[in-house]
Structure formats: C-alpha cells, structure tokens
Amino acid sequence: MLLKQFIFIVFVSLGLSGQVTATDLITVGWLEEVQVDNSEYWLKAKLDTGADNSSINAEEVTEFLKDGKSWVKFSIQNAWNKKHIIIKPVLKTSRIKMKNGGVQKRLVIELKVRLGSISKQVKMNLVDRSHFKYQLLIGRSFLRPDFLVDSSKTFTLTGR
Amino acid sequence: MTKNKISDKAIIGWREWCSFPELGIDNIKAKIDTGARTSALHAFNIEEFNIDGQKMVRFKIHPLQKDNDFIVICEAAVIDTREVTDSGGHCEKRFVIETPITIGNQTFSIEATLTDRDTMKFRMLLGRTALESNFVVDSSKSYVLSKKLNSKKGIEK
Numbered sequence: 001m002l003l004k005q006f007i008f009i010v011f012v013s014l015g016l017s018g019q020v021t022a023t024d025l026i027t028v029g030w031l032e033e034v035q036v037d038n039s040e041y042w043l044k045a046k047l048d049t050g051a052d053n054s055s056i057n058a059e060e061v062t063e064f065l066k067d068g069k070s071w072v073k074f075s076i077q078n079a080w081n082k083k084h085i086i087i088k089p090v091l092k093t094s095r096i097k098m099k100n101g102g103v104q105k106r107l108v109i110e111l112k113v114r115l116g117s118i119s120k121q122v123k124m125n126l127v128d129r130s131h132f133k134y135q136l137l138i139g140r141s142f143l144r145p146d147f148l149v150d151s152s153k154t155f156t157l158t159g160r
Numbered sequence: 161m162t163k164n165k166i167s168d169k170a171i172i173g174w175r176e177w178c179s180f181p182e183l184g185i186d187n188i189k190a191k192i193d194t195g196a197r198t199s200a201l202h203a204f205n206i207e208e209f210n211i212d213g214q215k216m217v218r219f220k221i222h223p224l225q226k227d228n229d230f231i232v233i234c235e236a237a238v239i240d241t242r243e244v245t246d247s248g249g250h251c252e253k254r255f256v257i258e259t260p261i262t263i264g265n266q267t268f269s270i271e272a273t274l275t276d277r278d279t280m281k282f283r284m285l286l287g288r289t290a291l292e293s294n295f296v297v298d299s300s301k302s303y304v305l306s307k308k309l310n311s312k313k314g315i316e317k
Binding site: 025027030046047048049050051100101131132137139140143144145147148149150151152 | 171174191192193196249279285287288289291292293295296298299300
C-alpha cells in the first residue's frame with residue numbers, strides 16, 4: 001500500500017516537473033530586438049546557438065584607468081542610427097583564435113541584456129562587427145536555460 | 161512570444177551526433193548553429209570531376225575531432241556553387257551538395273557547402289535552412305536526439 005502511494009507520488013511529481021520545464025522555455029526567432037544596458041535603447045540581435053559568448057559591435061573604443069583598474073568607453077549604433085555610449089569596467093582581455101589562423105585581442109565586459117521578459121547580465125566581447133548586418137550577437141551563455149531558438153522565425157517579440 | 165505553448169517542433173541540442181548514409185560517414189559531431197544560414201562540412205582535398213556530364217566532387221573528412229588518422233573519402237554530385245561569407249567576414253566560393261542526414265531516428269535531406277578548413281573543432285555545422293521546418297534549438301542541452309554509435313571499428317575491419 002505504502003509502495004503504491006510512493007509510486008503514485010513519484011509519478012505525479014515527475015509529470016508536474018516535466019510540465020514546468022516545458023512551459024518555462026520561451027521560443028524566440030533567430031533575430032530579435034533586445035534592450036541593452038538597462039536603457040530604452042533597442043538593438044537588433046542575432047541569436048546564435050553556434051557561439052558560446054555574446055559579442056557587440058563597439059566603435060570609438062577607448063581604454064582607460066580608473067582607481068588602478070582597467071575601464072573601457074565605447075559607442076554602439078542601432079539600426080535606426082541612434083548612438084549610445086557605454087562605460088564599463090574591463091572584466092578580462094581574451095585572445096580569440098580566428099578561422100584564418102590569426103589571433104585577435106578582445107575586451108570583455110559585462111552588460112545587461114533584456115530579451116522579452118527576461119533580463120540578464122551577460123559577458124560581452126567588444127568586437128568590430130561593422131562588416132556584419134547585425135550589431136549584436138547573442139550566444140548560448142545568455143540563451144540557456146530559458147530560450148529555444150526557432151530558425152524559421154524572426155522578431156517574434158516585437159513584430160517589426 | 162510563444163510562452164506556455166509547447167512547440168510542435170522537436171527540441172535539438174546545440175551539439176548532436178549525426179551520420180551521412182550516402183557519404184559513408186557513420187559518426188560526425190555537428191554544431192547546431194542558428195547563426196549560420198547554410199550547413200557546412202569541413203573537408204580537405206576537395207577535387208572536382210565529371211561522370212557522364214554530371215559535375216561531381218570528391219573530398220576527405222576527418223569525422224572524429226581527436227582522430228586525424230581516421231579519414232573518410234566521400235563523393236557527391238555538385239548541385240551548385242555559392243558565395244558564402246564566414247563568421248570572419250571572408251567571402252569564398254564553395255561547392256554545394258545535397259545529401260541525406262540522419263540525426264537520432266530522423267533522416268532528411270540537406271544542402272551543405274564544402275569548405276577546405278580542416279582545423280575547425282566542429283567538422284559539421286547544421287544551419288538555419290536545415291533546421292527551420294523540424295527543430296527548435298536548446299542551448300543548454302547536447303545530444304538530445306542522438307547518441308554516438310561505436311561504428312568506427314566496423315569500418316576499420
């Protein structure tokens with residue numbers, strides 16, 4: 001009798017937890033508009049499950065020292081030609097192996113990104129993405145564990 | 161936003177084992193990449209040839225990342241040549257082949273470009289065009305639909 005009850009409880013709780021997981025995941029398109037840096041500033045972002053980290057097209061990049069620590073000031077420009085200045089401490093400087101065999105130096109900062117109803121602090125590589133269509137690339141470290149990416153859809157959150 | 165609505169598409173991890181039955185590749189790890197439009201196979205010694213007027217391509221692949229002694233030689237019909245821009249912004253002309261891919265218990269046809277870059281960690285990238293009708297990608301999971309088959313020994317016999 002006890003065993004039966006136990007099995008029943010395990011069965012029900014497994015069923016429930018399965019349901020919770022499924023409803024907690026948010027399906028988004030491979031392109032979405034996001035807000036960055038705690039502001040009303042919108043950027044078009046590519047949601048890229050092929051990249052672990054996120055990166056942003058940083059222009060006018062200036063590194064400086066403040067209280068003995070390394071900081072960076074840079075500007076970003078969105079699809080509506082609106083400019084936004086960001087000043088952040090430098091988390092680290094990483095060396096990225098390029099596909100052509102070269103090595104590129106990258107500054108990494110932490111930036112707040114909001115996608116739909118979810119906002120997270122995420123590590124962001126400052127890069128030159130000027131030859132790319134989208135200024136912001138959002139990688140797996142931001143997407144997990146909340147988002148599923150549907151590559152047949154774009155701008156599901158804003159409908160633009 | 162489709163919150164609280166369960167998608168009718170299967171959830172796929174950001175890494176999956178897959179096979180290409182017509183190319184003789186039993187086991188290759190693919191990165192499931194919504195950042196890429198087209199799928200790509202990283203091959204080497206890519207050579208063009210003709211059979212009865214049909215443009216063909218012969219290429220070699222190291223399907224296992226950590227085993228460069230293991231080579232699969234593949235042949236396929238060329239269906240197109242296409243200009244592709246990689247994530248470094250470089251544009252190059254690539255052969256396009258069409259071939260069935262098996263992931264878990266699903267087999268479907270994909271188009272893949274061949275690129276001569278054997279140094280990349282993943283020898284296979286599955287892009288948006290191949291994903292869009294069947295899958296949604298979960299970045300927190302790997303090998304959701306597939307398990308590695310221990311078939312390399314079978315080939316070596």
